[in-house]
Amino acid sequence: MGQIATPATGAEKTRTALDRAVIRFAGDSGDGMQLTGEQFTTESAWAGNDLATLPNFPAEIRAPAGTLFGVSSFQLQFGSQRVYTPGDRLDCLVAMNPAALKVHLRDLKTGGLLIVNTPAFDKRNLDKAGYATNPLDDPTLAERYRLHKVDMTGLTHEAIKDLPLNTKEKDRTKNFFALGLVSWIYTRPLEPTLDWITKRFAKNKDIAEANTRVLKAGHAFGETAEIFGEHYAVEPAEMTPGLYRAMTGNRALAWGLLAAAQRSKLPVVYGAYPITPASDILHELALHKRFRVRTIQAEDEIAAVTAAIGASFGGAIGVTASSGPGIALKSEGIGLAVTAELPLVVLNIQRAGPSTGMPTKTEQADLMQALYGRNSEAPVVVLAPATPGDCFYIAYEAVRLAAKYMVPVLVLSDGFLANGSEPWLIPDVTTLPPIEIQFRTEREGFFPYLRDSATLARPWVRPGTPGLEHRIGGIEKQDVTGNISYDPDNHDHMVRTRAEKVRRVAQEIPPTSINGPATGDLLVVGWGGTYGSITAAVEQAQTAGKSVASIHLRHLNPLPPDLGHILREYRKVLVPEINSGQLVRVLRAEYLVDAVGFNRVRGLPLPSEEIYEAINQLLGSTP
Amino acid sequence: MSPSEAGAKEAPKYTKKDFESDQDVRWCPGCGDYAILSAVQKTMPDLGIPKENIVFISGIGCSSRFPYYMNTYGFHTIHGRAPAIATGLRVARPELKIFVVTGDGDGLSIGGNHMLHVLRRNVNLTILLFNNRIYGLTKGQYSPTSELGKVTKSTPVGSADRPVNPLSFALGCGATFVARTVDRNIPHMDEMLKRAAAHKGTGFVEILQNCNVYNDLAWNVIYDRESKVQHELRLEHGKPLLFGPPDDRRALIMQGVTPKVVRAKDVPESTLWIHDETNVNAAKLLADLFAPDFPIPVGVLTAVEAPVYEDLILQQEQKAISERGPGDIAKLLTSGDTWKIS
Ligand SMILES: Cc1ncc(C[n+]2csc(CCOP(=O)(O)OP(=O)(O)O)c2C)c(N)n1
Ligand code: SF4
Ligand SMILES: [Mg+2]
Numbered sequence: 001m002g003q004i005a006t007p008a009t010g011a012e013k014t015r016t017a018l019d020r021a022v023i024r025f026a027g028d029s030g031d032g033m034q035l036t037g038e039q040f041t042t043e044s045a046w047a048g049n050d051l052a053t054l055p056n057f058p059a060e061i062r063a064p065a066g067t068l069f070g071v072s073s074f075q076l077q078f079g080s081q082r083v084y085t086p087g088d089r090l091d092c093l094v095a096m097n098p099a100a101l102k103v104h105l106r107d108l109k110t111g112g113l114l115i116v117n118t119p120a121f122d123k124r125n126l127d128k129a130g131y132a133t134n135p136l137d138d139p140t141l142a143e144r145y146r147l148h149k150v151d152m153t154g155l156t157h158e159a160i161k162d163l164p165l166n167t168k169e170k171d172r173t174k175n176f177f178a179l180g181l182v183s184w185i186y187t188r189p190l191e192p193t194l195d196w197i198t199k200r201f202a203k204n205k206d207i208a209e210a211n212t213r214v215l216k217a218g219h220a221f222g223e224t225a226e227i228f229g230e231h232y233a234v235e236p237a238e239m240t241p242g243l244y245r246a247m248t249g250n251r252a253l254a255w256g257l258l259a260a261a262q263r264s265k266l267p268v269v270y271g272a273y274p275i276t277p278a279s280d281i282l283h284e285l286a287l288h289k290r291f292r293v294r295t296i297q298a299e300d301e302i303a304a305v306t307a308a309i310g311a312s313f314g315g316a317i318g319v320t321a322s323s324g325p326g327i328a329l330k331s332e333g334i335g336l337a338v339t340a341e342l343p344l345v346v347l348n349i350q351r352a353g354p355s356t357g358m359p360t361k362t363e364q365a366d367l368m369q370a371l372y373g374r375n376s377e378a379p380v381v382v383l384a385p386a387t388p389g390d391c392f393y394i395a396y397e398a399v400r401l402a403a404k405y406m407v408p409v410l411v412l413s414d415g416f417l418a419n420g421s422e423p424w425l426i427p428d429v430t431t432l433p434p435i436e437i438q439f440r441t442e443r444e445g446f447f448p449y450l451r452d453s454a455t456l457a458r459p460w461v462r463p464g465t466p467g468l469e470h471r472i473g474g475i476e477k478q479d480v481t482g483n484i485s486y487d488p489d490n491h492d493h494m495v496r497t498r499a500e501k502v503r504r505v506a507q508e509i510p511p512t513s514i515n516g517p518a519t520g521d522l523l524v525v526g527w528g529g530t531y532g533s534i535t536a537a538v539e540q541a542q543t544a545g546k547s548v549a550s551i552h553l554r555h556l557n558p559l560p561p562d563l564g565h566i567l568r569e570y571r572k573v574l575v576p577e578i579n580s581g582q583l584v585r586v587l588r589a590e591y592l593v594d595a596v597g598f599n600r601v602r603g604l605p606l607p608s609e610e611i612y613e614a615i616n617q618l619l620g621s622t623p
Numbered sequence: 624m625s626p627s628e629a630g631a632k633e634a635p636k637y638t639k640k641d642f643e644s645d646q647d648v649r650w651c652p653g654c655g656d657y658a659i660l661s662a663v664q665k666t667m668p669d670l671g672i673p674k675e676n677i678v679f680i681s682g683i684g685c686s687s688r689f690p691y692y693m694n695t696y697g698f699h700t701i702h703g704r705a706p707a708i709a710t711g712l713r714v715a716r717p718e719l720k721i722f723v724v725t726g727d728g729d730g731l732s733i734g735g736n737h738m739l740h741v742l743r744r745n746v747n748l749t750i751l752l753f754n755n756r757i758y759g760l761t762k763g764q765y766s767p768t769s770e771l772g773k774v775t776k777s778t779p780v781g782s783a784d785r786p787v788n789p790l791s792f793a794l795g796c797g798a799t800f801v802a803r804t805v806d807r808n809i810p811h812m813d814e815m816l817k818r819a820a821a822h823k824g825t826g827f828v829e830i831l832q833n834c835n836v837y838n839d840l841a842w843n844v845i846y847d848r849e850s851k852v853q854h855e856l857r858l859e860h861g862k863p864l865l866f867g868p869p870d871d872r873r874a875l876i877m878q879g880v881t882p883k884v885v886r887a888k889d890v891p892e893s894t895l896w897i898h899d900e901t902n903v904n905a906a907k908l909l910a911d912l913f914a915p916d917f918p919i920p921v922g923v924l925t926a927v928e929a930p931v932y933e934d935l936i937l938q939q940e941q942k943a944i945s946e947r948g949p950g951d952i953a954k955l956l957t958s959g960d961t962w963k964i965s
Contacts, residue, residue, distance in 0.1 A: 045962060428953075
């Protein structure tokens with residue numbers, strides 16, 4: 001243990017070209033794995049690869065060091081072709097301690113690259129990870145994987161021994177050694193990370209110097225150490241030309257709201273109560289006061305949604321966000337917005353439940369809650385982004401529809417989309433559809449529930465408009481006049497009218513794009529964050545010659561008008577979801593099709609391999 | 624002028640009638656809410672605020688039907704949440720004058736949390752809490768202000784929970800304006816409404832209100848002529864705390880750190896407790912006092928200045944805009960790390 005390979009000088013190393021690679025950095029939550037992964041992501045984006053990421057961290061703020069539940073990891077897949085998912089099985093695993101090895105080894109492909117930080121495999125850490133003996137001493141490990149035992153801690157200290165930092169501070173830079181080494185292995189440019197270090201530690205020259213040196217030491221180690229005989233290159237992917245940036249789902253939602261604020265020329269009032277994984281939207285919006293986004297950190301989720309409703313009543317764009325438990329608390333408020341017929345945007349960043357569940361893990365199990373989770377008949381528009389970058393367009397569209405139809409719009413994002421990032425082609429914002437707000441000011445013929453004939457929307461009146469003083473509320477009202485009414489037929493009429501108004505949003509939905517043949521043996525239908533996994537699996541099946549297509553729903557209520565027709569063009573329909581079968585029930589009920597679910601509820605994205613197997617199984621053949 | 628001041632433009636000359644809506648009032652005959660409605664409608668013209676800039680927001684309860692009867696903007700919302708809705712509205716539209724109408728159940732049970740936070744934030748709005756010590760709309764269950772041992776449908780052998788005092792609660796939450804008035808005293812209601820409405824920040828007014836159907840004469844101690852004379856303590860800024868019949872005046876004084884009732888003529892003038900609206904600590908002592916052992920304070924307990932929530936939020940926004948200009952999404956999208964693919 002602890003042996004350091006002696007650097008070999010001058011030996012030229014072979015470089016092998018790869019289409020794609022899946023790598024994962026894993027370590028203690030204090031080891032900086034998220035940062036390492038994010039920097040590797042930036043380097044890969046610079047290299048022109050397409051990519052997808054999957055951060056995975058414990059819910060505990062500072063989980064005890066060395067424990068299994070304290071392991072934090074960051075996975076990404078990058079490639080020279082379209083990359084739809086962060087990948088299922090790993091080509092390379094970096095394990096900074098025994099706990100990381102124990103938790104993640106099972107995902108590494110046989111023959112995969114395994115890089116471990118040897119000094120972390122001491123008695124204490126082995127005990128904490130529950131290893132009776134040191135797994136690095138087990139010869140089968142090196143037989144099954146390409147194992148590289150590297151004294152990262154020692155080499156890190158060696159590289160910066162003369163800097164005036166204490167041992168702990170020096171120790172903390174070792175993630176840059178790992179980053180430098182893996183950057184060399186996959187031929188990544190170091191420039192973006194060097195830039196980042198300079199900017200991030202501008203105020204602390206010693207730390208900047210230490211991180212820089214350690215990064216370079218890791219890189220040089222790969223180049224010179226004999227143990228690494230070959231390294232890899234992943235050529236740039238064919239991507240739509242243009243300016244790109246990395247985008248996470250939560251930031252994209254926030255920026256979509258900013259775009260909507262600017263285009264509608266209205267302030268956004270954003271009510272929120274902190275909850276994982278939605279809090280980052282609040283943090284992001286709070287930075288952008290110049291867009292007239294007013295954030296209210298409310299006393300609870302109910303106050304958050306009702307403050308947003310109060311703002312909408314005032315003629316601003318009321319937005320609230322939460323995750324499952326908080327959305328449950330908001331239901332009564334959403335019902336009020338339904339009957340008051342006010343615009344409201346509700347973002348649900350779904351996480352594994354029920355109750356507290358697994359706050360940092362992803363799930364898609366709030367679809368039924370979004371569609372039906374309120375008392376009485378309280379239909380709302382439901383949208384779901386397909387990728388992190390798509391969150392931008394969905395947030396913008398949510399505001400546009402809410403204001404145009406005077407209706408609440410629920411957005412179902414999830415923990416995977418929220419934290420995952422992708423290279424995102426920056427759009428020309430002038431091409432976004434306009435958000436045209438027309439407040440009613442005309443007194444003549446005014447009634448609070450007079451409806452627009454195309455949208456059925458009632459007029460939006462800003463308090464402060466002379467002559468249009470009126471009262472609205474949660475009690476049932478007579479259509480047109482808005483006066484309180486307990487008339488049975490009026491109630492029936494209003495129930496139908498509120499539903500019809502939501503249904504009319506279907507006229508806004510573009511034709512569904514089909515990935516694959518327009519008719520065939522099997523259609524895979526997905527929604528939300530599973531887009532990548534499904535697309536990868538379907539393309540694999542298509543390459544294998546199967547008659548398979550997929551569609552991905554961004555509109556869940558109302559459903560696209562052409563959906564019923566499309567479903568009937570295939571012999572079989574498969575619906576993969578991270579829940580126990582929610583969309584599949586809706587499709588069966590709405591269209592009387594014999595759709596079949598593929599369901600895994602593990603708090604993780606669906607592996608595309610498993611979807612591929614499910615496709616083959618349903619087609620009645622083995623892969 | 625602060626961004627949150629209402630009624631910037633000149634109001635026309637209104638009469639009470641201008642504030643009456645065309646809706647039939649549906650409270651029980653004899654309900655104290657009628658008198659409050661009448662007082663509010665009568666006070667409105669004196670506020671000098673254009674009618675279209677006034678909004679009444681309520682929760683749920685008999686009291687919360689109030690907005691329907693006011694010919695202003697109004698929003699009858701959901702149980703307990705009016706303070707939160709009003710907060711959102713103020714943040715969106717700081718030029719509006721907002722009244723929140725709530726009940727003892729609406730404001731202190733289901734909405735207790737929002738009441739706490741609206742008061743501590745000092746959002747610029749006026750809260751009228753109709754305290755009838757009962758759940759009226761749900762037909763007579765005891766409320767959080769009902770006395771211990773209260774016999775109601777839901778507590779046939781008496782309630783087991785001690786009541787909350789709305790004034791003490793409000794002061795404990797950091798309220799900057801706290802007053803009490805009585806539904807049977809129209810001129811006093813009028814005066815308190817004006818004071819509360821003029822306050823910069825949250826003006827909290829407890830209105831002792833009679834529910835003649837489910838809790839008749841719960842406040843009889845201050846309705847009954849005889850008893851009122853004995854117990855009502857009218858708070859007036861700068862005046863000593865004196866009450867009781869003219870021939871037998873009592874003084875409320877502090878003995879050490881304890882309030883005490885004594886005969887006024889038995890104590891030297893220098894020991895009298897002079898009411899000071901700016902002394903929040905004194906207000907906290909007063910808020911807890913009630914008959915029979917103490918007088919019932921009526922009037923403004925405290926009125927102090929403090930930063931207003933939405934003013935601060937808007938100042939931050941205005942500062943950001945004046946320093947760096949309005950936000951531009953196209954610029955934001957291309958800021959930071961980007962790369963070109965050709
Ligand atoms: C969520 C919810 N829970 C319960 C109710 C039923 N409810 C309506 S009003 C009320 C109590 C109102 O009491 P208070 O606020 O004192 O008003 P009052 O009728 O006495 O004026 C209750 C429990 C409701 N409307 N909503
Ligand atoms: S139940 Fe009581 S509070 Fe409600 S309207 Fe009747 S008298 Fe008034
Ligand atoms: Mg009551």
